Amino acid sequence: MVELTEWEREKFKRQIQLPGFGEETQRKLKGASALVTRVGGLGGPTAFWLAAAGVGKLVIAHGGTLTPSNLNRQIIMRGDGVGKPRAPQAEETLRRFNPDMELVAYGEDAKPHNVAELVEQVDLVCDCSPDFNERLLLNAECWRQGKPMVEAGMNGMEAHLTTILPPDTPCLQCTVPEAPKWWDPLGFGVLGAVPGTLGAMTALEAVKVLTGFGETLAGTLLVFDGEDMSLSKFALTRRPDCPICS
Amino acid sequence: MVKVKLFANLREAANGQRVVECVVDSPVSTTELLGKLVDAYGEKARQSLFDKEGGVWQSIVIMRNGEMVRDRDAQVIGPGDEIAILLPVAGG
Numbered sequence: 001m002v003e004l005t006e007w008e009r010e011k012f013k014r015q016i017q018l019p020g021f022g023e024e025t026q027r028k029l030k031g032a033s034a035l036v037t038r039v040g041g042l043g044g045p046t047a048f049w050l051a052a053a054g055v056g057k058l059v060i061a062h063g064g065t066l067t068p069s070n071l072n073r074q075i076i077m078r079g080d081g082v083g084k085p086r087a088p089q090a091e092e093t094l095r096r097f098n099p100d101m102e103l104v105a106y107g108e109d110a111k112p113h114n115v116a117e118l119v120e121q122v123d124l125v126c127d128c129s130p131d132f133n134e135r136l137l138l139n140a141e142c143w144r145q146g147k148p149m150v151e152a153g154m155n156g157m158e159a160h161l162t163t164i165l166p167p168d169t170p171c172l173q174c175t176v177p178e179a180p181k182w183w184d185p186l187g188f189g190v191l192g193a194v195p196g197t198l199g200a201m202t203a204l205e206a207v208k209v210l211t212g213f214g215e216t217l218a219g220t221l222l223v224f225d226g227e228d229m230s231l232s233k234f235a236l237t238r239r240p241d242c243p244i245c246s
Numbered sequence: 247m248v249k250v251k252l253f254a255n256l257r258e259a260a261n262g263q264r265v266v267e268c269v270v271d272s273p274v275s276t277t278e279l280l281g282k283l284v285d286a287y288g289e290k291a292r293q294s295l296f297d298k299e300g301g302v303w304q305s306i307v308i309m310r311n312g313e314m315v316r317d318r319d320a321q322v323i324g325p326g327d328e329i330a331i332l333l334p335v336a337g338g
Contacts, residue, residue: 042338128338135336155254155335176334177304182255182293188337195338221307223253223332228264232251234307234330237314 002031002056008100012054025211026054032210033057033102033122037110037138039090041073041192042152043128045199046206048076050126051094053207057102058094059122062086063109073192110134115141124210125149126202127172130188132179139164139172143244148209152202155188157226159198162217162236163205169219170238171245194226248279248323251330256283259290273321276308279329294333307332 004027009016012026034055036047039062047060066074066081066089076093077086091105109129110118119125119141127138127149135151142149142164149164151172164171201224208214221234240246248270252260260266260283268282280302284292297303308315309330310323323329 038338040338130336130338132334132336152338153335154337155333156337158253158335160332160335175305175307180303180305180334183334183336185336188335190337221332223330225253225264232330233312234309234332235313237316239316 001027003027004030008054015053021213025213028211029054029207030056032124033059034124034126034206034210035059035061035118035122036126036128037118037134038062038129039074039076039086040070040128040130041075041190041195042154042199042202043126044074044076044090045196046126046128046152046202047090047094048097049200049203050206051098051101053203054098055101055207055210057104057122059104059106059118060087060090060094061106061108061110061114061118062090063107073190073195075192075196110138112137116145119145119147123147124206126206127151127153128199128202130185132176132183132185136173136176136179140244142166143171150202150205150209152198154190154195154198157191157194159194159201159224159226161198161201161205161222161224162220163209165209165216165218167245170236171242173244174239174242174246175221175236177239177242191226194224197224197226247325249328250279250283251328253331254333254335255294256287256291256331256333259287259294261287270323270325270327273324275317275319275321276315276323277302277318278321279323280331283331295331305334307334 036043077089081089087107223232280295
């Protein structure tokens with residue numbers, strides 16, 4: 001297992017002192033890697049908190065350019081970055097915050113031609129895409145490579161989070177057999193603090209899966225309702241005819 | 247009586263209500279329960295729950311007392327149950 005430097009011991013001492021965390025968990029995190037697909041309102045805070053926690057390597061993937069309507073939630077972008085590509089802005093924010101972390105930025109979303117390469121180079125995937133087809137693509141690839149996927153999504157004031165652990169849990173396609181026809185990737189209402197809250201929880205879940213610290217949401221769906229601030233948990237089951245995991 | 251917790255578009259269809267009650271005197275299937283919601287909340291609820299052929303959208307998740315119900319036709323929902331109807335989300 002990798003060693004911590006004196007600088008890292010000082011930097012992370014407040015989480016190393018957590019009961020059950022300790023230096024060994026921090027070393028596991030330093031030796032671990034994660035992919036965050038899309039670094040907008042949800043994936044941006046996820047990536048930021050993973051960088052803050054001290055994950056050793058972070059890969060981000062996000063295509064397109066920043067628009068004015070992104071700025072109510074995409075907090076690792078720049079206020080003066082409208083019209084410019086998103087990935088370099090996210091990369092700069094993350095690199096400035098944690099220059100010790102290995103960071104790889106892709107200026108495109110996860111697609112059939114790059115998904116294997118994206119997943120191959122990490123221990124875990126955080127799926128933060130607004131596109132069901134991209135999510136199902138990542139799910140299939142994670143299952144093929146046997147990599148855990150923290151699955152996070154939101155709509156309006158509602159947020160969902162679960163962890164998919166091949167081959168032990170149901171996969172995403174068990175609950176979403178196909179991309180719902182009514183879903184519009186650019187049409188959902190969003191108050192930035194909702195994906196921000198979910199992003200922090202997604203990073204927390206990823207830290208747990210990567211290190212074995214605490215209990216994870218493997219096979220359990222957590223639903224956060226921002227309207228009444230309630231949290232509910234539901235047990236997920238495998239679909240007997242799922243083409244991915246059954 | 248069955249308590250039904252609504253999320254996402256379905257909550258919107260039910261005029262913002264988070265939890266509604268449905269009269270259920272004897273066991274019903276999830277399809278039958280969703281039909282009662284359409285009767286109560288109309289076209290918007292129907293579009294959220296059923297496709298154009300009248301089948302329940304495959305990606306709708308029905309939870310009965312915290313456990314997933316996969317069989318749409320099994321009459322497993324009875325008086326006193328707590329149901330949650332979840333629509334998949336992908337916003338980021």
